[in-house]
Amino acid sequence: MTDRRSGTGTMHDQHGRWPEAATIEDFQRNLAAVEARIAAACARAGRDPAAVRLLPVSKTKTEASLRLAYAAGCRYFGENKPQEAYGKWQAMQDLGDLNWSVIGHLQTNKAKLVARFAAEFQALDSLRVAEALERRLQIEGRALDVFIQVNTSGEASKFGLPPEEVAAFLKALPAFPALRVRGLMTLALFSSDAPRVRACFQRLRDLRDRLRDGAPDGITLDELSMGMSGDYEIAVEEGATVVRVGQAIFGARATPDSHYWPAAGG
Numbered sequence: 001m002t003d004r005r006s007g008t009g010t011m012h013d014q015h016g017r018w019p020e021a022a023t024i025e026d027f028q029r030n031l032a033a034v035e036a037r038i039a040a041a042c043a044r045a046g047r048d049p050a051a052v053r054l055l056p057v058s059k060t061k062t063e064a065s066l067r068l069a070y071a072a073g074c075r076y077f078g079e080n081k082p083q084e085a086y087g088k089w090q091a092m093q094d095l096g097d098l099n100w101s102v103i104g105h106l107q108t109n110k111a112k113l114v115a116r117f118a119a120e121f122q123a124l125d126s127l128r129v130a131e132a133l134e135r136r137l138q139i140e141g142r143a144l145d146v147f148i149q150v151n152t153s154g155e156a157s158k159f160g161l162p163p164e165e166v167a168a169f170l171k172a173l174p175a176f177p178a179l180r181v182r183g184l185m186t187l188a189l190f191s192s193d194a195p196r197v198r199a200c201f202q203r204l205r206d207l208r209d210r211l212r213d214g215a216p217d218g219i220t221l222d223e224l225s226m227g228m229s230g231d232y233e234i235a236v237e238e239g240a241t242v243v244r245v246g247q248a249i250f251g252a253r254a255t256p257d258s259h260y261w262p263a264a265g266g
Contacts, residue, residue: 018229020251021065027072030249031056034232038243041236052236055101057228057246059084060253063091069250070095078122078244080104082113089117103185103225103244105159108132120145122185122225122244125161127169130176137178144178147185147225150207152200158187163207167214174216181215183223183241184208188231197231201238 021027031054039049057078058066066077066088078101079085089100099119106114106121106129114121115136124130124146137144148169151160161169166184173181184207188200204226212221225242227235232243247253 018247018250018252021068021249024068024071027069027074027249031072031074034245034248037233038236041233045237045239047236047239051241053242055103055225055242055244056249057103057244058088058250059104059246061246061250063088065250066092067095070098074249075099076101076119078103078246082106082110086113086117106133112136115140115142115144118144120147120182122147122242123149123159124179125149125159127172130173130179134176134178142178143180145182146179147183147223148181149185150204152186152203152207153189155189160186163203166207167211170211170215170219173219181219181221183221183225185225185242187228188226188235190230194231194234198234198238201226201235201240205239 021030034054035049038052038054042049042052053076055076055078056069056074058069059078059080069077075097076099077088079088080103082102085100085102092098100117101120101122102114102118103122105123108128111129111132115133121133121144125148133144133146148166149160150163150166151158152163170181173179184204186200186204188197191197204224208221208224215221223241224239225244226238226240227233227243227245229245229248232240232245235243
């Protein structure tokens, strides 16, 4: 559905229409198409495309597919499940400049995996997870970039802190020096109703703007990770600095995104 205010619609009805990327040239073409759409969205919003990082989401995709994407220029991959990501990291350590972003909900018993290999974690939403990551990161002698996940849609099916709890959560995070807070992350409403999707992104940006000046020393809220294959153009128009795009780069997954958010509308 098209947003009457900007003319930008969602692509949440596109599942199955993204063909599987099977060659380096497929990945190059898909990456160029996504980057062109990001640039167009930046132009509409008066933004510099260099301010938006494209994070290719490789969940459920094979190591062979990831290697093709790497050959096409990808140096970051986003993964939802820590065990799946850890296995890929182990298998691909010959690629020394490859970075991994864990973007899905984390159970405390998986914190040691994330602390071992991830460059960033985008779904921090509890002090229990913060404590578990801090403990393991201290053992590993590493630090980790983190984003705080915020539930901007109000759906019970989604993880993330309610917006009204983020300020207090931020105040507790200086106790975990191995966690480098970079910004906020959200999953918008899974819907073809573009104005309702846009509202989720606006809530995250407005929350960041309210909290930024009062954030504890050492905590920056420069980053907004929001937008996926179906809605990243709207997210860019609303200020996203990271967009998490999987199917538009790799091809459709075996299950549509609605499978991951069963209670979502659209």
